[in-house]
Amino acid sequence: MTSRRRVVLIAGPTASGKSALALVLAQQQDGTIINADAMQIYDTLRVVTARPSEDETSLADHRLYGTVPASVRFSTGQWLSAVRAEMESIDPSRPLIFVGGTGLYFDSLLNGFADIPEVPAEVTLQVQQEIQDLDGAQRLALLRQEDAVTAERLKVADPQRLTRALAVKRATGRTLSSFQDSPQAGLLDGFDIDRMVLDPDRAVLRTRIALRFEQMFSGGAVDEVRALRALDIDPALPVMKAIGVREIGDWLDGVQGRDEAITLATIATHQYAKRQRTWFRNRFADWPRRGIAGA
Structure with missing residues (x-):
């Protein structure tokens, strides 16, 4: 009987020691570390985004760090596609260690991600300009007119997420919620998964x-x-x-x-x-908790 491929998911807030723990596990298990942080995917800002140093990346196989130009808007869907390609290129006997602070990345790994068509930049810009002088209540009211389900899910008028919802509706004619509620599948079905959230004092x-x-x-x-x-x-x-x-x-x-x-x-x-802690507490309540790695 063939053993299932091992995957380790290390989530947690910034500065909680995730990268250090991932490196230790990768060295112990001959694993590959895959970035699950939305900012560390970009080039130019290694220090600012706390990407692993060159010395650290020389000690274990690291993937999807600094691979996207700063001038690109890289979506969760694109990250998931990149992960799929990386997984196919890595020896299946090697454990995969996903590490980062972007909860949506982990959620998409496990539960899939809506396949939403790319929204033209000019549509997004138009929405940004339209809402820039609106307060939170006015923004939510506008979104309710076009996507009441997403407006209810947001509750708080986060400008970035609200812009995304409006831009999708106007570019595709479909609501963001209709895409999100379509049947989806994650990438880790059938894998031996070890989950953890670093939750330091x-x-x-x-x-x-x-x-x-x-x-x-x-x-x-x-x-x-x-x-x-x-x-x-x-x-x-x-x-x-x-x-x-x-x-x-x-x-x-x-x-x-x-x-x-x-x-x-x-x-x-x-x-x-x-x-981040609030997100992990609400969405990953059943994941085991541990303190600072090495502390």
Whole structure:
């Protein structure tokens, strides 16, 4: 009887030690690490997005890190297609270790992802311009007119998700919810899956976040932001919203001092980690929890 292929899923908030744990497991099991973080997929920002260093990637096989140009808007569907291709190219005897903080990536791995046609950039831009002066209630009211189901699911008028829903409806004539509710299948059916969420103590995580951004600022993050700005790409692209890009950019422009840039980026990271923890708590409640890797 052939044994089932082993897969390890390591999710958790930023700075919780996911990459370090993945590297240890990959070395122990001769596994391949596959990125499940929506920001670490992009090039240009290795330090800012806390991608594994070159020394770390030399110690184990890493896939889908820094493989997408910053000028591209890379969707969850595209990530899932890239993962499928990587899985087909890796020796099936080797364990696959998915690691990252993007909950939707893990959800799509397990449950599939709606096959939504690509939305023209001009449609997305038109929607962004239409909602930019609306408050949260007005945005939700607009979405209810075109996709009441998605509006109810959102509850909070997150601009990015709301823009996506409206743009899909206008570009395809179908609601986002109708695509999402279509039958789907994940990529891991029949696999031997080990799931875990790193869920460190809040005080420990706050300390690690503060220390990490201080190290980033002096460890190459500033040069990366300069290089990103030199590309002169659309500020609405996902990579431009990476935490640290705006804060370091404001420092480079003389809008704020170094310490203030670090403080603001640290606060933004805390807020992001809180959102991640909430997402994992709600969607992955049955996944085993563990503290900081190596702590």
